[in-house]
Amino acid sequence: MSTGWSIYVIALVVLNLLGLWGLLAWTSRRRPGDPKPDETSHVWDGDITEYNKPLPRWWIIGFYLTMVYSVAYLLWYPGLGNFKGFGNWTSAAEHDADKAKQDAVLAETFRPYDGRPISELAGDPRAVELGRAIFANTCATCHGSSAQGAVGYPNLTDDIWHWGGSEEQVLQTVLDGREGVMPEWGTVLTGMGGENAVLSVATYVRSLAGEVPENDFFAAQGKGLYEGVCVACHGIDGKGNQDLGAPDLTDGYAMYGNSVESIMETIRNGRHGVMPAHRDLLGETRSRLVASYVWSLSSNTAGREQSPEAQ
Structure with missing residues (x-):
């Protein structure tokens, strides 16, 4: 004032x-x-x-x-x-004092779960229930109450993990967030392959997931363009790179849709997805609990425990 x-x-x-x-x-x-x-x-x-x-x-x-x-x-x-x-x-000081009191109560409630491994918590029904409640309050806005996501928000109930599905990777995602960036390639590809270049790459990308291309010429042209531009992140075989958050293009799952139009939009104009960090909001233990709940949702939990690198 x-x-x-x-x-x-x-x-x-x-x-x-x-x-x-x-x-x-x-x-x-x-x-x-x-x-x-x-x-x-x-x-x-x-x-x-x-x-x-x-x-x-x-x-x-x-x-x-x-x-x-x-x-x-x-x-x-x-x-x-x-x-x-x-x-x-000040109202801020009053808020901070009240928050400190409530945080102390929450800390006492969550103390039994401090530092416990994600896989161990995922096998504890009480821990999973707490994680589900935290998820509903914090994560359901983007991922949905059933955790099946939406366009632009990943499905957490399957076994597809762009940033890795090991215990440590899932916990790191919750604590520190992720930022996935798909650059705009429309202008570059058009300069390399003409006006049908984006369509050609989209056709080839769909073929990597087992879709039979409607036009073999576009698929062949798209393969060459893919190998000149896209392999740096997605790999020559399209398996992606979890260190970069580059998705596997062979599994048939596309977070923004796997139609030709959606894939062309992604290639032409890029995508920018952000998973916010929750370390300051939830703290270590509550982040661990919600990570254990998310980790428990995957249909391939047992296989992931045996082979984390497979994710």
Whole structure:
């Protein structure tokens, strides 16, 4: 708040308090010549008379005490423009104190799960239930209440992991987040292979997942362009690179859709996906619990335990 607005607020508050004080003092005082409370001359039906009796003294004193309390309140708490108050109270400090108390309660609740391996927690029904509750509050907005994702948000119930599905990799994803970037290749590919270059690469990419190409020429041209541009991330065989988050193009799953149009859009204009970091929001133990829940959802948990590198 600027100094000018601060002065305006302070002046407005002071004038209102003084005005209320003066109004109360003026209306509660009887003056010479005022009619008696029962002599207002307002009479109806012969025997119904309107009186004008003053408020009881204790009530008037109560009003004054209320205004005195208001002044004390405004001096102690920040209610006068930029004046912070002698109590140095802030809503942020109040929030932080309340949060610290609740965090202590949560820490005690989650203490039995501190540092336990993800696979061990995934076998503990109580831990999985807690992880499911944390997931519903924190992760379901993007991944859905059933964790099956949506367009642009990965399905967490299958065994496809772009950044790896080992215990450590899943936990790292939750704690520190991920950022996947697919560059825009439309202009580059068009310069290399003409106006059908993007379509050709999309056709070849679909063939890597077992789709029979409708046009063998496009598939053949797409293979050459793929090997000149895409292999750096996705590999010569299309198996991807988990260190980069580059997806496996041979498994038939495409997070943004596997139609020709969707794949062409991805190739032409790129994609930018962000999984937010939850270390500061959830802390180590709650992140570990939600990671164990996510890890337990995969249909290939047993196989992944035996061979993490297969993911």
